[in-house]
């Protein structure tokens with residue numbers, strides 16, 4: 001049984017390697033499992049039923065055969081003893097009437113025993129019947145001898161016969177009585193054997209019945225355990241093949257780390273792998289689109305520079321950092337000179353083109369830690385962390401010169417553009433608007449002073465002083 005179970009279990013639950021989960025493989029697994037389950041259930045229900053049938057047969061046998069046999073045997077034993085008593089009384093009869101009464105009692109006893117034998121313990125029937133026949137025959141002889149002895153006694157009493165004839169008659173009667181006594185003993189011992197055998201058969205059958213009941217109980221418990229094991233195996237089958245991998249996929253989805261890369265590089269084994277790969281690809285696409293949306297929301301579509309909102313967020317951050325660590329921070333306000341006339345002379349599209357070129361030129365002169373943003377219209381802002389006013393003025397001059405040196409090709413003709421730059425540095429107690437406003441005022445000062453120049457707002461003591 002154990003060997004069969006060990007042989008079957010790996011077949012039902014293949015070990016180690018996480019199995020592929022194609023719809024076909026799951027279906028075939030379940031079919032296989034259902035076949036085993038059905039066979040086991042059939043055995044589990046069938047075996048106790050077979051034993052139950054046996055129990056019923058034994059119980060019926062016990063009630064219909066063994067018990068009546070046993071009762072008959074007991075009856076036979078009692079009747080045999082009673083017959084022996086009657087037979088023993090025969091030689092004691094003094095009159096013909098007495099002898100006849102005893103004869104009738106013996107005949108009645110014999111008839112009773114014959115009745116009992118008719119329904120009783122079969123095996124000893126032959127021996128009992130022949131003993132019984134012999135008793136009947138001998139009893140008749142004994143009865144005849146008793147009658148004769150009574151007649152002889154009467155004749156001797158009347159002086160018709162000599163006394164020695166009575167002795168002779170008594171002797172032959174005594175011999176027959178002894179013979180009857182022996183036969184009575186034989187009958188009684190046969191009856192006792194029958195009783196004993198019947199008792200043995202009866203108790204053996206009872207013992208067999210008890211064993212069958214135990215067996216049935218054990219089979220039912222075994223069947224229950226087996227069904228439990230199969231249910232567990234079914235759970236493991238579902239758990240191993242589907243639930244765990246689905247749970248892993250769910251966890252991956254929730255944490256956004258679906259392991260789709262590995263599956264995309266190799267060939268997916270099953271539908272679940274395909275689903276995981278597609279889901280991973282979808283998450284990648286969503287993530288890319290999300291990044292693109294973030295980029296679009298943070299930048300200016302024409303120039304690709306940071307937009308005003310991004311500028312304000314970064315300015316807020318840099319302002320806090322500068323105050324907390326007492327570091328310098330400067331800001332340049334950059335405005336293209338006479339931009340309206342470019343629009344007017346060359347058209348709005350050319351104006352856009354010029355804006356993009358100038359944004360590119362400005363961007364090429366900025367550090368990675370700086371932030372260049374389009375502030376609106378033809379205005380740009382360059383935020384310069386870790387930069388004091390002198391360094392900011394130098395950068396502004398560099399930018400101005402770079403733009404002034406640009407040759408922008410407009411419909412085949414070169415166009416020269418200049419910028420005016422206002423620069424301002426952070427002062428203690430400044431708010432965001434203060435810094436922007438001072439840079440703006442400085443830029444307007446540059447415009448007033450003839451454009452294509454840099455003007456700086458008057459600086460107070462720096463934060464580091």
Ligand SMILES: Nc1nc2c(ncn2[C@@H]2O[C@H](COP(=O)(O)OP(=O)(O)OP(=O)(O)O)[C@@H](O)[C@H]2O)c(=O)[nH]1
Pocket residue numbers: 335336337338339340341343347348349350351352355376377378447451
């Ligand atoms: N092509 C184009 N033009 C723009 C854009 N945004 C603003 N402008 C134009 O830029 C011009 C700005 O002109 P003004 O503010 O008068 O200043 P300006 O002509 O540059 O003169 P100054 O600043 O005084 O040197 C306006 O004509 C706006 O229409 C844009 O995105 N594209």
